[in-house]
Amino acid sequence: MSSISTPKPVSANYRLIVLLLVVIVSGASQGLLLPLLSILLERHGVSSDVNGMNAAALYIGIFCTMFFVEKPVVKFGYKSVIVAGLILVTGSSLLFPVSSSLILWFALRLIVGVGDSSLHFATQQWILSSSPADKRGRFFSLYGMAYGIGFSIGPLGINLLPFGEAMPFLISGGLYAVILLLMLRIPNELPEQAGASEAAQNRFVRSYRLAWFALIPPLLYGVMEASMNSSFPLYGLRIDLGKQWISLLLLTFGIGSIILQLPLGVWSDRIGRKPVLMTCAFLGAGLFLLILAAGDHTLLLFLLFALAGGIVGSFYSLGMSYAADIVPKAILPATGVIASVHYSIGSVLGPVFGGYGMRYVSVNSVFIFLGAVFLIFAVLGIWFKREPKAEVDA
Structure with a gap:
């Protein structure tokens, strides 16, 4: 399906706004489904271990999609893959209330993971490939x-449960349907095709060779995000922070990330992606170590969490923008696949290292580990000398 319809041309601003709406609705759906389905399974008497195993289906779908999504994007275009992802997620959202079967919910979560991962990948690539080099940082930070x-707003949908267990799913499906209608107005575009010499090379190997440094930030972002969400609550409990403070600190970390995304993106457009990444890595390493020194002083922790979230919360977008500066557009989809796989690997490694470190080394090991990996990344930047490519690829 090379295109779903034959829409009239639209402005670049309209396309960007619709793509950002796709991301907002998809993020809200993910933020809602994770706690909502866990709550409903708990209501139905499902044990916590089975509940957790069922929730893993979403991440299995997300991870597996990365191994095949590139080819549909290259063959059918960005819009076609986004529309297919929207259809998968919309249909699955509307089917959750039909039955509470664990097998059905596992399958639906798997499909949601595939759909969400597909539309996110295509959206990222479309924004990166269509952004002018001098504005790529700010566009992708959006x-x-x-x-x-x-x-962040997705979990608010849990408040719809008093109106019936089906209501949150119906609202989520309805929002996806609205976004689908907006997407149909946008003409399809295909990624730039590789030339004969480029096609003969392994595009994944070439991506690593050209942009290995820019591909580390998605890995670090996955490590950091998963560590903060899984290991910090354990750290907080062990230093006698209340559960309410732990949840508020994590929220503060996320808010800091949202607030500084755009300023850091604009800054990277002006002075370069590499110096911003290295500076943020140095500052982030220091802030994670200062969190240890703050102990259980909540006011100081709130300040440090807001700063740390803001400083390192843009690592994924800055890294992808930097990679798009370096690699030819023809291999950008392959580079995006690597970045997504790195993020998934980081999301797995973060809780593993954090958990084992807290058990066998020190309760402080999670922040020592985060400080160390960001510091190592900043030092590695000294050896990475590749300059951004010209706007027209050779």
Whole structure:
């Protein structure tokens, strides 16, 4: 399906706004489904371990999609993949209330993971490939902001449960349907095709060779995000922080990320992606170590969490923008696949290292580990000398 319809041309601003709305609604859906389905399974008497295993289906779908999504994007275009993802997620959202079967919900979560991952990948690539080099940082930072806003407001949908268990799913499906209608107005575009010499090379190997440094930030972002969400609550409990303070500190971390996404993106457009990444890595490493020194002083922790979230919360978007500066557009989809796989690997490694470190090394090991990896990344930047490519690829 090379296109769903034959729409009239639209402005670049309209396309960007619709793509950002896609990201907001998708982020809200993910932010809602995770706690909502857990609550409903708990209501139905499902044990916590089975509940957790069922929730893993979403991440299985997201991870597996990265191994095949590139080819549909290249063959059918950005819009076609986004529309297919929207259809998958909309249909799945509306089917959740039909039955509370664990097998059905596992399958639906898997499909949601595939759909969400597909539309996110195509949206990222479309924004990156269509952004002028001098504005790429700010445009892609808007993507990060949109997802952060959506994911933050998503859990509010739990408040719709008094109107019936089906209501949150119906609202979510309805929002997806509205976004689908807006997407149909946008003409489809295909990624730039590789030339004969480029096609003969392994595009994944070439992506690593050209942009290995820019591909580390998605890995670090995955490590950081998963560590903060899984290991910090354990750290907080062990230093006698109240559960309410732990949740508010995590919220503060997320808000800091949203607030500084755009300023850091604009800054990277002006002075370069590499110096901003290195500066943020140095500052982030210091802030994570200062969190240890703050102990259980809540006011100081709130300040440090807001700063740390703002400083390192843009690592994924800055890294992807930097990679798009370096690699030819023809291999940008392959580079995006690598970044997504790195993020998934980081999301797995973060809780593992954090959990084992807290058990066998020190309760403080999670922040020592985060400080160390961001510091190592900043030092590695000294050896990375590749300059951004010309706007027209050779």
